[in-house]
Amino acid sequence: MKDHKKKNSLYVYKHIMKFFLDKYKSIPNEIALVEHSYGEPQNYITYDNFFRKVSSFSHTLNTYEGKGIESKKYNEKQNNGIFKLLGIYGSNSINWLASDLSAMMSGVTTLVMHSKFSIDVIVDILNETQLEWLCLDLDLVEGLLNHINELPHLKNLIILDTLSKNKEINLNKEENNNDKKNKSSGNSTSVKGNDLSNMIEITCSGPLEYDKEKLKKYNELKKKCEKCGKKLMLFDDMTKTQTKKFTIKNEDPDFVTSIVYTSGTSGKPKGVMLSNKNIYNQLFSLYNHSVRERYSFKNHLSYLPISHVFERTFAYSILMYGGTLNVWGKDINYFSKDIYNTKENIMGGVPKVFCRIYTNIMTEIDNLPSPKRRLVRKILSLRKSDHNGPFSKFLESIFHISKKIKDKVNPNLEIILSGGGKLSPDIAEEFCYLLNIKYCQGYGLTETAGAILGNHADDEHFEYIGGPIAPNTKYKVRTWETYKATDTLPKGELLIKSDSMFSGYFLEKECTKNAFTDDGYFKTGDIVQINDNGSVTFLDRSKGLVKLSQGEYIETDMLNNLYSQITFVNFCVVYGDDSMDGPLGIISVDKYLLFISLKNDNMLEKTGVTEKNYSEKLIDETLNETIYIDYVKGKMMEIYKKTNLNRYNVINDIYITSKQWDTTNYLTPTFKIKRFNVFKDFSFYIDAVKKKYEEKLSGSSTGSMNNGERCEKKDDIKNGSDNENKRISKSQLNGLNECAIKSEEEDVLEEVQKALRKYEEKNITQGVQKQLRRSNGTSMRKAREGSLLNSNERENDINGKRYIKETVPEEQQVNA
Template sequence: MEPMTDSKNLLECVYYWEKKTPDRVYFTQPMGGGDANVKTWTWKEAIGEARRMATYLKSLDLPDRSHIALCSKNCAHWIMADLAIWMAGHVSIPIYPVLTADIVRYLLEHSESKLLFVGKLDPVWDEMKKGVPTDLPMVTFPLAPPNDHEQWDDIITKYEPITDPAERSPDEMATIIYTSGSTGIPKGAMISFGAMLQGAKGITNYLKTHADDRMLSYLPLPHVIERWAVESHSIYVSFPLFFTENIDTFLQDLRRAKPTLFISVPRLWLKFQLGVFQKIPQKKLNQLLKIPILKNIIKMKILKEMGLNQVRFAATGSAPIPKEIIEWYRNIGLELLEAYGMTENSGYSHCTKPGEVRPGYVGSPYPDVEQRLSKDGEVLVKSPCNMMGYFKMPEKTKEAFTEDGFLRTGDLGKIDERGRCKITGRAKELFKTSKGKYVAPAPIENLISTHPLVEACNVSGSGYPQPYGVVMLSDEARGAFKQGEKSAIERELTEHFNFINSHLAAYERLAFMAIVKDEWLPENGFLTPTMKIKRATIEKAYGPLADRWYNEKKSVVWER
């Protein structure tokens, strides 16, 4: 079945599949208890529930185009609620399920949300809900924490399916996607129905995806990558979506889905790799992969264990990824396609073409996307999926675009002879050493992150003679440290430190790497909900220790 090519929005695609393939399974959702309790929804069932919820939303007599928030881990009900909001004539406001109460309060108040859907959430919800206004109505999904609010299942039992859903034009706002706030207060990017549809069409044409593909939805749906490449994409093409139960069942959920398309972020690709190394040491694996008679068997076994043996397109995005990671995955038979996009262009910007991967480059723009560099080397992008602007921030909106409509990405880059773009750093992340040299931290952090003992890092050094790195150890390394292997870890990281500096210009070379005790998580504010480091938080936490670390005059120092 071919997609509805003349559709004006994703809702028209939904109605098309509801009619053409009513009995085809769309969602597969673990409901607690693993394989013994998995629920599926056909297109008819899923859209039927969305229609019933839309009738309920209409019954509330909210003003047209009201803003309705969604806060839940990924699940079938998240997407059904999103569709119901649109059918009822409103605008959806996704909220990450791991935020502080202050940010939750800010988002709900800034977005002017009139109602909140709440779903699958960790115990952190006990803290988050302190930011929810007491007078804000709430509807809860079946997998939500126990509560006394309106229940999804009760509502869809009580209300009939909506038969006259709202007409939504391509130019009107469908959703507000808030940025992760890695450099300050989150900004709300207003995304139109036309942009969401065009992004879905574009990726479908680029990857030649079809109804027999499969995806696992696990990156946060409030993030633009998941919203575009998973939700919108699956609605346009009609391929089935699978969801995860929890972090402990991730591999089981992945093997159930058998995805043919898989997207992850660098930190998770690194975790997958470290998981392999825990079962078979890196040096031994490298030796086995050199044996002709064994290498193909080993590759297939690794990919099958990871649940990725049926993947035909694997992508990485959201942050730079070390070329060594790309090369390692290629060596086991999985080519990672680097992708690049922003909340402000719905994620639809650049992607490496299969067979044309150049490590360190995010690929070429999609065919209907234009790119160029400013005189200062900033990457400028004109995408059909560019945002309408920032909600209630006209000055920020004006700053975000050039006079001829190109989005200012804030990323510095260069373009090779084949049009592939390399991101060399964030313009606002550059810092100046006491020697007067400007340093871009991201490329150095990429080098640091190539070691399996390193899970995350941050390079600083403004006002000091040389930069320095702050390192969070991997789970494996933290376990080894607790078992008294500090000296062995220090030896390995000292070797890595020397390797890093041998690949850097003199003014970029690290004075030291500092190993810290904290685990950086979204919950404690060191990472954004999309797993990016929060530089300001890290530098505030460890900056006061820098003088002491410099004075130790060692390659590897430890937080006491």
């Protein structure tokens, strides 16, 4: 933890608005934010104009109709129970961030909700909090009006959309402006950071030009609101009174400045209370981090929901560093163009986004003419085997493959920062070689105000999520079932204590109490391993670890990531429980990419799929026919064979769906999977597979099941004296014969591998470990394979139920 140890033990608290204002005063004419539309920069605002807008709305929040937002008393310990609440419910925009900072300045607590929350969730939150003021997007108003009779407390609705345009962006004076900046800053490098400001000539376009369609919609909704006794106002109208009087109210470090509602992956969203001190410690731990010191945070494309704490802290950081925040155009068809036009050197994102970019690149490579495709793959393979060493750089200097790919994505890209989940190590490594960039993984939650653990600039391990970012972070693990805190490399549930840790869930005292241990550590619910150097390896969510009927644990999140590497797979959701011999998978596929894969594998004639009919042909009913099931399982088996996972991780039962997955059904705003929603909607298939295992226990001979069809299979399980021999279909035999049958020799080999792993963890130097990982898989993955119930635990688990220790859990602490 070299990056961590060099820091001071504590920061001296200062309200972060003071840092924003100091930066504003030093660079008033630099571009602060740019909004993109249809792949081009559309609206922009300088630091001077932006913070004037912030100051103006802050004044409105305190003085509107002579009283502003009124205080309310709540049954809450924080803020002595007194809160002024401003709801923010919208997508990324200049005005979203302006309203957020205005509230922070005026002592008003923001109540932040994801724009993709269902209307029922929003109604519940508004009523529970008795919210009166709400900033929201124009497109979201109608949904609220449909439930207006259920919202007795709501009074003022403020539209964040900008309905007028009076500025244009002219890119013709780059050279003169660059000369001007180079004189003042001494910087003559190529376009980086907020050099966008040097490329822009601000020209007035005369009278205000209104978006007629939006204006008409606004006027219609305003009349509807008036009939309901509600007020509908424009944010821009409420900031017309310009003021430069910046008065910061309530600088108390423990003042709850924001309540952020979680994305609700495991149930009802909860309001996470974050204080001034929480946000301050988060931002300054990032500011002093080696990644920030090595790579300038001067330009960023904001495309993840800014209501999510990961993106929000990113936006704050850009303004602290005097950079330019680019807001994407909210049109996925222009997303690639937004990335290219922004020219950001640092790209933050979640695993699903990077997986999709990676898949698109690999699809383009697959579509190259055969000789060129083989050449590209060979060179990339050689570079990977050299681990980006001298030979790798020599190959790149000759063929420029990474440069050619990178020039199409973003020629300025230097590093990607992944959060909000774990990116598959294999994809992360491939991604780095494809684009010749650095990869850093971070770990954090809404409750930690953002990233709490992360790689430092010199980390080369794709398996790790690094160590503590903040100097006052303490972390430890406590034993969770078979994951032991007393192991040589401690494993178990991650517990964290930090100054960036939240104070509790708003109006949820029981949830708050259950979220912490008796000694004040937050229970993350994540199962991790603490490595020798203090870094952390993420294993799975505790809810994602399931035990099969043999007592074997499988990591469903790991399997989800593993099989999502297949180019045409959008999402893989693995299910298993203690009544099943093996897991099943719900596979969401992309129709077009599946068509391309079928085409490349000469499967079009067999399936009858053509370029004209693939969209109509590749529907759920057709996809769960044997030919597609065998094809997809074959692809999954190809991925599986590249791992050192045991046979319990083979998925024999799959259901394929091409239906749209989005935030209205199975995804959170940050593209995490709402697994319980998936399990509920696909329960018809899960129940059918479970019934198969029930019949097996009662003596019936059954096999893998897809869309009601029973396929015979064979799985020779060595578990005590219980051996069963079953038949296997020809199609399954082709895909599983090398992995499904476990011989005695393989059992012996597995034991040898366990011993090797123990030796590797204890005695082998880091350099030798790398060599072993290249040939035998990573030590982390092997350690996961060895997490088996011991014989005593099996005796206590004869009914197939989850074994949970009733004694006080062992803990292994690392004080950073």
